[in-house]
Amino acid sequence: MADFEGASVDVASVLSTAAKDTQDKFKSIDVAKDVEPELDLGNLLATDLQPIDLRELKKDREAFLRNLARDNTQLLFNAIWKLPTERSNGLVLAKLPEPSTVIPREKPIPKPKPLTKWEEFAKAKGIRKKKRDRLVLDKNTQEWKPRYGYKRANDETQEWLLEVPENADPYEDQFEKRIQAKKERIAKNEYQRLRNISRNKKISMGDKILEPSSERPTKEQVSAKLNLSRLSTASLGKFTETLPKEKIPRKTGKKRKFEPVVGDMSSERARNMELAEKIARKEPLDVNKAVNQHTEEKQRRASESNADGTGKGKKGKRKRKSGGQARNKMAAGKSGRKVGKKRKKS
Numbered sequence: 001m002a003d004f005e006g007a008s009v010d011v012a013s014v015l016s017t018a019a020k021d022t023q024d025k026f027k028s029i030d031v032a033k034d035v036e037p038e039l040d041l042g043n044l045l046a047t048d049l050q051p052i053d054l055r056e057l058k059k060d061r062e063a064f065l066r067n068l069a070r071d072n073t074q075l076l077f078n079a080i081w082k083l084p085t086e087r088s089n090g091l092v093l094a095k096l097p098e099p100s101t102v103i104p105r106e107k108p109i110p111k112p113k114p115l116t117k118w119e120e121f122a123k124a125k126g127i128r129k130k131k132r133d134r135l136v137l138d139k140n141t142q143e144w145k146p147r148y149g150y151k152r153a154n155d156e157t158q159e160w161l162l163e164v165p166e167n168a169d170p171y172e173d174q175f176e177k178r179i180q181a182k183k184e185r186i187a188k189n190e191y192q193r194l195r196n197i198s199r200n201k202k203i204s205m206g207d208k209i210l211e212p213s214s215e216r217p218t219k220e221q222v223s224a225k226l227n228l229s230r231l232s233t234a235s236l237g238k239f240t241e242t243l244p245k246e247k248i249p250r251k252t253g254k255k256r257k258f259e260p261v262v263g264d265m266s267s268e269r270a271r272n273m274e275l276a277e278k279i280a281r282k283e284p285l286d287v288n289k290a291v292n293q294h295t296e297e298k299q300r301r302a303s304e305s306n307a308d309g310t311g312k313g314k315k316g317k318r319k320r321k322s323g324g325q326a327r328n329k330m331a332a333g334k335s336g337r338k339v340g341k342k343r344k345k346s
Contacts, residue, residue, distance in 0.1 A: 001135050027070070028075075029074055029078060031071045031074050031078075033050055033071070033077050035049045035050040035051075035070055036077060037049060037050070039075070039076060039079050039123075040099055040100050040101045041079060041080060041083065041096055041097055042097050042099030042100060042101075043099040043100075043101050044076065044080075045101055046073070048068070048072050061202060081094070083095055083096065114200040116196045117192075117196065127277060132258075133147070134154045135147070135153075136154070137153065138153040138154055139153075139154055142197055156178070162174040162175065162178070211275075226246075228248060230248075261300055262304075274290075275290075
């Protein structure tokens, strides 16, 4: 009993009432089951092995499933709070063990990316990568600008004057030299990237001076490369000097094949039938292809007629006039009257 401003309070009754209200509002964390569920704390998985009470399930399915999920979740949380914990940023974290249940995956677990030569060297020497600031101070304008990219600070490409070194050629273009040096750096970085890929995939690759690999080329490959280098001149190898005992191949490439203009016309008939079938199926017609075929067919017929001697010769060539007609035309031009042959009276 306690006396507060002349009034008596029964503490035992207050505590009993609060415990009853709490029990009615919140259920106990102690859950008793005939068959203990299997807990996989690594995957936060609980498997209930207790048989289902069909009578309670048919009586009120929603309430039965809700109570079953609540009890299993409470058992899972009770097991989690028994694990060792640690504090981080004011939070209490539980150290989960390794999972014991194998969960199927759609794709295999990705393999760890192999380290490059620089990453291996930095790991051996204990070098840690430091994140640099994005903005740096420009020496010329005294403004903070991006380190890389558009309008970057200390951009050497915007300089209009370069100092010529003492030992350098005074007539050498320093701007072109700087551009060439940048291209070489880019090529070197790309070459090192390819070397890392070939080393990780165990593919043979030449060294820094780009020497050929250990695999010896065949005789056919060597002859093909020699023939290609011979034909790379402006004269297509006409004045290229030959090596001693070198045999120059006669056929240096594939010969173009044209369809015969006489003889069996089965291929042309098949193409025409295929075109007719496409038109019958109401498929879209390739106008350019049709025009090209018509032009080729017209040229082929013209060449055949000229070869047979039935052609009329080149177009636009006029016939040579006789001497009498030319003289009559000249006389008509001088006198201003028409001159021609007299018509015979019948």
